[in-house]
Amino acid sequence: MAQARGAKAQLSCASESTFKTLGTLNPQVIPIVSESIKASRDLVSSAIIRGNRNPYQPVLGQKEISGDITTNLSPYLGKLFYHLLGGKASTGTTIPYTHTLTVSDLPTGLTIQKAFSDVGQYFVYKGCKINSMKITARPTGFVETTFSIMGADMALYTSSQITAPTDYTQSNVGGSFTGYTISLNEGGSSLGIGTEVDLTIENNLDGSVFVINGTGTRYSIPEGLVKVSGTLRALFESETLLNKAINGTESSLALTFQHGTGAGAANNEKLIITVDELIYKPQDPVISGPAGIMLELAFEGYFQNGSSSSAVSFTLVNTQTGNDLL
Numbered sequence: 025m026a027q028a029r030g031a032k033a034q035l036s037c038a039s040e041s042t043f044k045t046l047g048t049l050n051p052q053v054i055p056i057v058s059e060s061i062k063a064s065r066d067l068v069s070s071a072i073i074r075g076n077r078n079p080y081q082p083v084l085g086q087k088e089i090s091g092d093i094t095t096n097l098s099p100y101l102g103k104l105f106y107h108l109l110g111g112k113a114s115t116g117t118t119i120p121y122t123h124t125l126t127v128s129d130l131p132t133g134l135t136i137q138k139a140f141s142d143v144g145q146y147f148v149y150k151g152c153k154i155n156s157m158k159i160t161a162r163p164t165g166f167v168e169t170t171f172s173i174m175g176a177d178m179a180l181y182t183s184s185q186i187t188a189p190t191d192y193t194q195s196n197v198g199g200s201f202t203g204y205t206i207s208l209n210e211g212g213s214s215l216g217i218g219t220e221v222d223l224t225i226e227n228n229l230d231g232s233v234f235v236i237n238g239t240g241t242r243y244s245i246p247e248g249l250v251k252v253s254g255t256l257r258a259l260f261e262s263e264t265l266l267n268k269a270i271n272g273t274e275s276s277l278a279l280t281f282q283h284g285t286g287a288g289a290a291n292n293e294k295l296i297i298t299v300d301e302l303i304y305k306p307q308d309p310v311i312s313g314p315a316g317i318m319l320e321l322a323f324e325g326y327f328q329n330g331s332s333s334s335a336v337s338f339t340l341v342n343t344q345t346g347n348d349l350l
Contacts, residue, residue, distance in 0.1 A: 047135030061091030089175030099293030114346025120288020151176025252325030269304035300330030
């Protein structure tokens with residue numbers, strides 16, 4: 025029998041109506057660079073003493089479903105953005121559609137399927153939620169994006185359980201954003217000296233909820249407080265950014281990723297990620313050699329009275345209807 029090949033594998037997802045029950049709502053292919061989602065169970069050793077030094081047989085512990093999805097940022101990851109943040113408002117009756125995603129209660133859950141069709145094996149993970157998302161924006165190349173997943177249960181099948189997922193990467197509207205077309209605003213104005221932004225959004229999921237029901241699976245995965253954090257790297261040309269950090273002055277960041285005109289039609293999609301309110305951590309620039317000096321400022325976002333009423337918000341303009349993101 026031939027070995028399964030990563031090049032032939034496919035990751036897809038569908039939203040669940042009931043937590044930990046096979047999702048069927050708006051199935052979609054997830055384009056990946058790599059993934060590490062897996063199920064595992066600890067072996068619990070026996071401490072019984074029986075008159076010699078040989079141990080008893082261990083037993084299986086609780087199921088642990090977790091891992092990462094690494095991909096490139098694109099305008100057709102809206103379903104994952106929705107499951108990351110939880111709040112969604114969509115406008116438009118024809119293309120283009122505008123979707124505003126903000127922090128709210130998370131959706132019920134996702135079913136994620138890992139398909140090895142060349143050997144007829146399909147790993148299906150139910151009750152999945154997104155624990156965090158991290159992006160790294162640079163002036164060139166693709167925008168590296170990682171979603172960390174926590175799930176409740178896994179089953180193995182010999183046929184696909186997610187039917188006909190939409191694959192936006194196989195159409196002319198599935199292209200990933202690149203650093204060449206990113207624009208960066210800081211404090212409401214264009215920042216022309218930024219070199220890199222790392223942004224992490226964490227849901228602080230509680231993976232400890234197991235009950236006595238004979239399944240060994242998570243009963244629920246409640247979300248905690250959102251944490252928005254990251255690092256801005258910029259050329260050290262003046263004291264402006266550094267003084268904001270030293271004085272604890274509130275600021276903001278907005279990253280705009282755009283294809284074409286950004287109007288939202290095919291090949292003209294746009295994504296704006298905004299942190300309305302943030303504080304920088306003071307950190308002096310260092311001399312690491314004879315080359316140009318860089319300023320590196322960690323930051324933390326929050327909501328106090330920002331216009332989006334959210335610690336972080338996504339504005340996505342593309343060809344998908346609001347229902348496509350659910």
